[in-house]
Amino acid sequence: MVALISLYLSIGWFQPEEIPLHTLPTPVDEWVPFSLLWSPVYAFMLPMSWAPACTFADKRDIWRWVVSVVTMYVVAVPLWYYWPVTVARIDVPVDGYLSYCLWVLRACDPPVNCMPSMHVAVATMAGLLIRRVDPKVGRRILMVMPLIWYSTMALDQHWFLDGLAGMVLAVVVEQATHRLMPRPPAARVYLDRRYHWTWMGAFAALMSGLGVYWLVWL
Numbered sequence: 702m703v704a705l706i707s708l709y710l711s712i713g714w715f716q717p718e719e720i721p722l723h724t725l726p727t728p729v730d731e732w733v734p735f736s737l738l739w740s741p742v743y744a745f746m747l748p749m750s751w752a753p754a755c756t757f758a759d760k761r762d763i764w765r766w767v768v769s770v771v772t773m774y775v776v777a778v779p780l781w782y783y784w785p786v787t788v789a790r791i792d793v794p795v796d797g798y799l800s801y802c803l804w805v806l807r808a809c810d811p812p813v814n815c816m817p818s819m820h821v822a823v824a825t826m827a828g829l830l831i832r833r834v835d836p837k838v839g840r841r842i843l844m845v846m847p848l849i850w851y852s853t854m855a856l857d858q859h860w861f862l863d864g865l866a867g868m869v870l871a872v873v874v875e876q877a878t879h880r881l882m883p884r885p886p887a888a889r890v891y892l893d894r895r896y897h898w899t900w901m902g903a904f905a906a907l908m909s910g911l912g913v914y915w916l917v918w919l
Contacts, residue, residue: 702770712778716785722787722813724787725786725816726860735791740799743806746849749904752831752838752900755899755900759884766830770823772874772878773823776874781814785815786813787812788858788860798915802908806856817870818866820859821864825871826874828845829843829875830875833884
């Protein structure tokens with residue numbers, strides 16, 4: 702996951718200037734107002750992408766997770782590089798905790814590899830994969846996915862179509878790997894659900910750490 706995120710960021714940082722950037726506005730994007738309040742929801746996807754690792758007790762599930770996520774990147778990387786989509790970002794002064802969180806996000810993630818939205822794709826994939834093994838937790842993660850999708854638009858990170866493409870990509874890839882890498886029902890066991898506090902704790906630590914840095918040093 703670290704390697705794939707590094708690849709994602711590298712494409713954004715080193716996008717060739719000669720390749721034209723595209724935009725994909727729709728009426729939906731006009732209906733979504735900009736709001737810093739969605740920053741924590743947007744950041745929630747980052748640790749949530751590790752939720753499968755806190756679910757699967759069988760190596761075959763872990764292997765299908767790896768294959769599924771890598772497959773999504775294989776599809777997305779050529780689009781990011783050869784047909785980059787961008788979103789115009791309004792200038793937001795850093796005058797509070799949430800605006801500082803947004804500044805950190807924008808400093809790390811240039812807006813040139815938006816289609817498909819890997820934010821939405823990875824969140825959807827996590828929920829779909831976990832639902833196969835632990836339906837209760839998987840359904841709850843899938844219920845969070847629309848909020849993450851909305852947050853990508855509310856923070857001017859993605860267009861509506863970026864999120865739609867990410868969701869469709871995740872659904873298609875998950876269905877394909879489920880058929881090509883079947884699991885016997887008797888082997889569908891999962892870890893103690895308390896392990897999910899690992900990635901949720903990481904989210905709390907991330908947001909708290911940014912808050913402490915903002916209060917003490919800025």
